[in-house]
Amino acid sequence: MREIRINFTDFWPDFIKTNNYFYNLLIQNYKVIIDEINPDLLIYSCYSEEYLRYKCIRIFFTGENVRPDFTACDFAFSFDYKTRKNHFRLPLYSLYIDHHKMLEQLTYEKTRLEAQKKWESKSKFCCMVVSNAKCQKRLDFFKNLSKFKKVDSGGKIFNNVGGPVEDKYDFIKDYKFVLSFENSSYIRYTTEKILDPIYKDCIPVYWGNPLVSNDFNDKRYIDYDDYETEEKLISRLIEIDENDELAIDMILQPPFSEKKITHEQEHIEVLQILIKIIQSKKKPIAIGFWSEIHCLKLYYKGFKMSFLIFYKRVDKKIKLSFPNRIFILK
Incomplete structure (x- = not known):
């Protein structure tokens, strides 16, 4: 069985790296090793910005009402319907079904x-x-x-x-x-x-x-x-x-809409996507030009503004000061 080194970052506090939706799918086809230093594949979410440290294939997942930033990831799973080739709809509740082992009870008549x-x-x-x-x-x-x-x-x-x-x-x-x-x-x-x-x-x-x-x-x-x-x-x-x-x-009604694909079919499709990404020889976004991008969110006078700050990595920290806010970029 082929070995794959992966890591998870920027998820919610009780997220378990060795027992979650993605890990449990990947171990069906790979010997999965959690590598927090130099993974081949990073799956990250929206609760922090640790993902910026990694030069590897990046896959984004969101359980919040936020859009994927496709300048920072190679593929995204979110609640949106498919709008591009490197996106798949995977709403948060699917992860809950797996984590709490709900499926048998939900589908029991x-x-x-x-x-x-x-x-x-x-x-x-x-x-x-x-x-x-x-x-x-x-x-x-x-x-x-x-x-x-x-x-x-x-x-x-x-x-x-x-x-x-x-x-x-x-x-x-x-x-x-x-x-x-x-x-x-x-x-x-x-x-x-x-x-x-x-x-x-x-x-x-x-x-x-x-x-x-x-x-x-x-x-x-x-x-x-x-x-x-x-x-x-x-x-x-x-x-x-x-x-x-x-x-x-x-x-007594069945819980899910007839329009929805089954949870089992969703598993199949998500695993196929992960395998395809791992096997792809395409250079990941996180390597090369985009490795020099950091995202800085500025909050000023109650208005949220998002900017992309382009700069080459240097050893010294860059300190940006704004009224009532200080940002340290490493």
Whole structure:
């Protein structure tokens, strides 16, 4: 089996380099070695800029609502639909399916009796688990729904259960509804927020991607944007809460849209892409001209501006000073 040296950078804090979506695909065809110094292949995300240190093939993955910078990567996986040859749509929730080994449970076809028992075991009305205060629509709806019936908050925002919960899945399983609002709304941007409640046989109340029905079965969740007013949406939630048969009909629905490729087919296609990239003799973007590029994000007077700073690497640090900001470039 051929050996391949890879590394992962700029992912979320609990990302495990030897147990993740990409690693577990690659070990099917390669002897994979994590090399943090001189990898053949780097897979990086959007939470830092460590990727700039590496002169090798770079593959970008984002779970956030950000666009790939194709001047810095050879290939990108993101939530966008395919717009170019070196891009493939891989939404964040796919990584959650693998990491939490959800697929078997998500695709299991329950009997009506099984669904009834699941629903009847739910003793609480609605919850959310949120630590990001940026989505005002989510916060406003939490307050509005709470006027009709108690909504529990297990995250850092509006926490009313004695502190942030340690295990989100264990927390939400007792609730009929889960507020599943994305941090922001953008076409095609779908994360794990709609998936988690479905996994635990809850009903998601979703807001975010206007095309979410291309990913998930629209009979399996409640879409905020389907209702003219929040009052009508809340009335629908109360109706389902008081009618078990309506709820059981929903949780019996298959979770995914018929338009979506299967998770197994997605695995096949992603692995084929990775193999093709590894076998390619094309000189990676990260070597040569683009190795002399660093991306500097300037934040000034509340406006976000992105600039590409071109310079040749030198031994000395370059210090750039701006009002209230200091940037050190190595």
